[in-house]
Amino acid sequence: MKITVIGTGYVGLVSGACFADVGNAVLCLDTDERKIELLNAGRIPIFEPGLDALVVHNMAAGRLMFTADYDTAVAHADLIFLCVGTPPEEDGSADLAHILSAVRNIGRRVQRPTILVNKSTVPVGTAERVKRVIEEELGARGAHIDFTVVSNPEFLKEGAAIENFMRPDRIVVGSDDPHATAIMRRLYAPFSRNHEKLVEMDVRSAELTKYGANAMLATRISFMNELANLAETLGADIEQVRRGIGSDPRIGPDYLYAGMGYGGSCFPKDVKALLKTSADHGQDLRILDAIEAVNASQRNILFKKIARFFKGADQLAGKTIALWGLSFKPNTDDVREAPSLALIGELFAANCRVQAYDPVAGIEARRVLLREHGEARCQTLFRMANSAAAAVEGADVLAIATEWKEFRSPDFSFLAAALRHRAIFDGRNLYDPQFVASFGLVYHGIGRAAPMGRQ
Ligand code: UDX
Numbered sequence: 001m002k003i004t005v006i007g008t009g010y011v012g013l014v015s016g017a018c019f020a021d022v023g024n025a026v027l028c029l030d031t032d033e034r035k036i037e038l039l040n041a042g043r044i045p046i047f048e049p050g051l052d053a054l055v056v057h058n059m060a061a062g063r064l065m066f067t068a069d070y071d072t073a074v075a076h077a078d079l080i081f082l083c084v085g086t087p088p089e090e091d092g093s094a095d096l097a098h099i100l101s102a103v104r105n106i107g108r109r110v111q112r113p114t115i116l117v118n119k120s121t122v123p124v125g126t127a128e129r130v131k132r133v134i135e136e137e138l139g140a141r142g143a144h145i146d147f148t149v150v151s152n153p154e155f156l157k158e159g160a161a162i163e164n165f166m167r168p169d170r171i172v173v174g175s176d177d178p179h180a181t182a183i184m185r186r187l188y189a190p191f192s193r194n195h196e197k198l199v200e201m202d203v204r205s206a207e208l209t210k211y212g213a214n215a216m217l218a219t220r221i222s223f224m225n226e227l228a229n230l231a232e233t234l235g236a237d238i239e240q241v242r243r244g245i246g247s248d249p250r251i252g253p254d255y256l257y258a259g260m261g262y263g264g265s266c267f268p269k270d271v272k273a274l275l276k277t278s279a280d281h282g283q284d285l286r287i288l289d290a291i292e293a294v295n296a297s298q299r300n301i302l303f304k305k306i307a308r309f310f311k312g313a314d315q316l317a318g319k320t321i322a323l324w325g326l327s328f329k330p331n332t333d334d335v336r337e338a339p340s341l342a343l344i345g346e347l348f349a350a351n352c353r354v355q356a357y358d359p360v361a362g363i364e365a366r367r368v369l370l371r372e373h374g375e376a377r378c379q380t381l382f383r384m385a386n387s388a389a390a391a392v393e394g395a396d397v398l399a400i401a402t403e404w405k406e407f408r409s410p411d412f413s414f415l416a417a418a419l420r421h422r423a424i425f426d427g428r429n430l431y432d433p434q435f436v437a438s439f440g441l442v443y444h445g446i447g448r449a450a451p452m453g454r455q
Contacts (some may be wrong), residue, residue: 001024001025001077001078001079001183001186001187001390002024002027002076002077002078002079002331003016003019003024003026003077003079003080003081003187004026004027004028004029004073004074004076004077004079004081005019005026005027005028005029005080005081005083006029006030006056006073006080006081006082006083006084006102006106007028007030007082007083007085007098007102007120008028008029008030008032008035008039008045008083008144008406009046009083009084009085010046010048010156010161010265011119011154011156012028012030012081012084012119013028013039013044013046013055013081013119014048014051014156014162015083015119015154015165016028016056016064016081016083017051017054017058017162018054018165018166018253019063019187019190019401020061020063020064021054021057021058021063021166022190022191023063023190023241023292023406024057024063024065024187024248025063025065025076025261026065026211027065027066027067027072027076027077027256028064028065028066028067029066029067029068029070029071029073029209030066030068031068031360032068033068034250036066036067036068037088037370039066039164039391040066041057042055042056042059043093046333047160047332047333047334047404048159048161048162048332048359049159049160049331050163050164051161053212053326054162068253070105070106070109070365071109072107074105074106074110074111074147075109075111077114078112078113078114078115079114079115079117079187079334080115080116080117080182081117081118081119081152082099082102082103082116082117082118082119082120082126082130083119083154084098084099084102084118084120085098085120086098086099086121086122087269088269088272088273090290091393092272092273092275093123093273093276093277093280094121094122094124094269095424096122096123096129098120099118099120099126099130099167099382100130100133100293101132102405103132103224104137106134106136106137107133107134107136107137107138108137108141108427109216110138110145110147111143111145112145113145113146113147114145114146114148114182115148115149115150115180115183116130116134116147116149116150117150117152117184118130118149118150118151118184119148119152119153119154120268121154121210121211121266121270121273121379122207123151123207123232123273123277124204124205124208124211124277125206126175126207127149127150127151127203127204127207128149128203129346130149131147131149132247134146134147134149136233138334143311144382145237146180146304148177148180149203150173150174150175150176150177150180150181150184150203151172151173151174151175151206152171152172152173152174152184152202152206153172153174153206153207153238154210154211155168155169155170155210155213155217155273158264158265158329158331158332158334159326159329159330159331159332160331162344165191165323166191167191167194167322168191168197170199171188171192171198171199171200171235171265172199172201172204172206172209172210172298173185173188173198173199173200173201173206174202174204174206174207174209175200175202175203175206176202176203177310177325180390181200183312184198184313185198189197195328197430198312208395210270211270211273211274211277212274214266214270214271215266215270215271215287215288215291217255217262218262218267218270218271218291218295219268219291221255221256221257221259221261221267222261222262222291222294222295222298223255223289223296223320224242224257224258225261225295225298225301225446225447226240226294226371226440227241227258227259227448228258228446228447229301229446230447231447231448231449232446232447232448232449234446235449236323236449237433237447237448237449238258238446238447238448239429239445239447239448241429241447242257242258250441254422256368256447257428257429258429258431258447259294259298259300259411259427259446260299260302260339260341260342260343260401260427260428260446261294261296261298261299261301261339261427262295262335263299263328263329263336263337263338263339264329264336264337264338265334265336265337267337268295269337271288271291271292271295272292274288275288275289275292279304280397290445299342299343300342300343300377300448301427302339302343302348302399302401302425303342303343303347305425305444306347306397306399306425307350308323309397309421309423309425309442309444313346313350314350316347316349316350316351317321317350317351317352318352318374319352319353319396319397320352320353320354320394320395320396321353321354321355321357321395321396321397321398321400322355322356322357322391322392322397322398322399322419323340323343323344323354323356323397323398323401324357324358324388324391324393324399324400324401324402324405324407325340325342325355325357325358325397325400325401325402325404325428325430326340326341326356326358326361326362326365326402327337327358327364327365327402328363328402329402329403330402330403330404330405331404332360332363333360333361333363334361335361335364335365336401337362338365338401338420339401339427340356340358340365340401341368341369341372342364342403343399343401343427344369344382345372345373347379347381348373348377348382351381352381353380353381353382353383353384354381354382354383355385355387355390355392355394355395356382356383356384356391357384357385357386357387357390357391358402358404359404359406361402362384364440365384366378366382366384366451369382371387387416388407388410389418391417392414392415392418393418394420395418395419395420396419396420396421396423397419397421397422397423397424397425398415398419398425399424399425399427400424400425400426400427400428400430401427401428402428403428403430407430408430411435412435412436412439412441413439415439415441416439416440416441419441421442422440422441422442423444424436424441424443424444424445425443425444426443426444426445426446427446428446429445429446429447431443431445433445433448433449
């Protein structure tokens with residue numbers, strides 16, 4: 001099939017490369033000409049395992065192309081995917097400016113029957129709005145062209161996006177047109193081989209499914225974070241409780257990890273957007289309010305523990321905290337809504353120095369920190385180390401904000417010797433508290449009873 005993908009961000013690039021890989025002719029458009037130049041030179045602007053090889057391979061095979069020109073992009077295909085960003089507005093609602101501008105550009109140029117597939121996360125009712133905009137544009141030039149808008153939300157997880165796309169759990173297709181549904185079924189057949197993965201529904205239900213799925217996962221995380229804090233008070237261990245809960249097949253083991261609260265580009269934004277949608281329709285989704293509030297307070301949990309350890313935030317001035325992990329989760333350089341940045345912000349406010357290390361997100365994190373805290377503050381309080389061991393040198397305590405593989409089995413004897421106050425604040429519950437304590441280190445996890453080891 002001939003496919004055009006509008007937007008070469010995370011979702012657009014992964015979808016375009018994966019569709020090309022199974023034999024489709026895919027043209028990706030982005031209005032950012034510099035990005036298109038980079039892509040045409042085989043350079044990938046985001047970090048995602050396997051993506052660069054997939055893009056380069058399919059470009060070389062002539063199945064994956066890039067352009068900044070709408071005329072070429074719209075003329076190329078009869079199936080156009082919208083994969084543009086829908087960033088949050090001040091009030092939490094999704095900003096549809098990129099969607100509406102893309103749709104006008106398509107409506108002005110389209111010459112033949114076309115299916116417009118929306119992959120961006122958009123509020124319920126957006127497909128109808130998109131259709132109206134296209135009809136307006138067609139009407140303005142007196143054109144009569146068959147046009148269908150399909151909703152096909154994306155459930156990709158950063159760091160596992162190619163695998164998620166190639167072997168999806170389910171493919172949600174919201175369509176009110178049987179012909180469009182049949183084409184979508186054919187398009188996705190290579191990704192749905194062993195059993196039918198397509199879940200067909202009406203457009204509005206598909207739009208709500210995306211928000212519902214992310215909000216459900218966020219609910220599990222916030223619930224576990226609250227339970228973890230209770231476990232701590234009660235002298236129980238949330239890691240043991242998690243295994244006990246997750247082995248019930250009705251619950252399942254995933255998204256039950258207590259930590260520093262959810263971050264990333266989806267959960268925080270989608271929970272807020274769903275809250276805004278419900279408020280706009282006169283409904284008060286109290287459970288979502290609670291999920292958000294719990295997450296906001298959980299983002300400060302490590303700071304609170306560190307401050308308590310030093311007997312008050314005012315005692316932190318002049319201390320040095322080693323910080324392992326900056327990205328919001330492993331295998332990505334994405335730091336959007338990363339708990340590490342919330343922690344650094346609080347440490348800076350307490351005039352505490354941070355020596356950070358991250359396997360890939362260092363450059364991106366420094367860029368965001370400079371923007372948020374300014375050159376002078378970063379100069380005095382922040383240093384990027386080029387290894388996990390270097391971050392620890394001369395530090396008082398160690399904090400861990402991302403569960404990168406390379407942090408899973410550190411040399412605890414080295415840490416005990418290097419850390420002035422011999423304490424580890426583990427925001428991801430990576431270690432066995434008793435094992436860590438056996439090295440003479442004080443271990444503070446999340447929801448793990450009393451701190452282990454010498455105080
Ligand atoms: C998520 C959804 O999983 C994906 O389906 C959707 O398309 C986009 O949003 P992503 O943001 O890439 O994907 O990351 P994910 O792995 O789901 O983690 C989100 C956040 O939740 C991270 O901050 C992670 O650390 C946190 N998390 C996840 C927990 O705190 N505990 C868990 O048990 C799982």
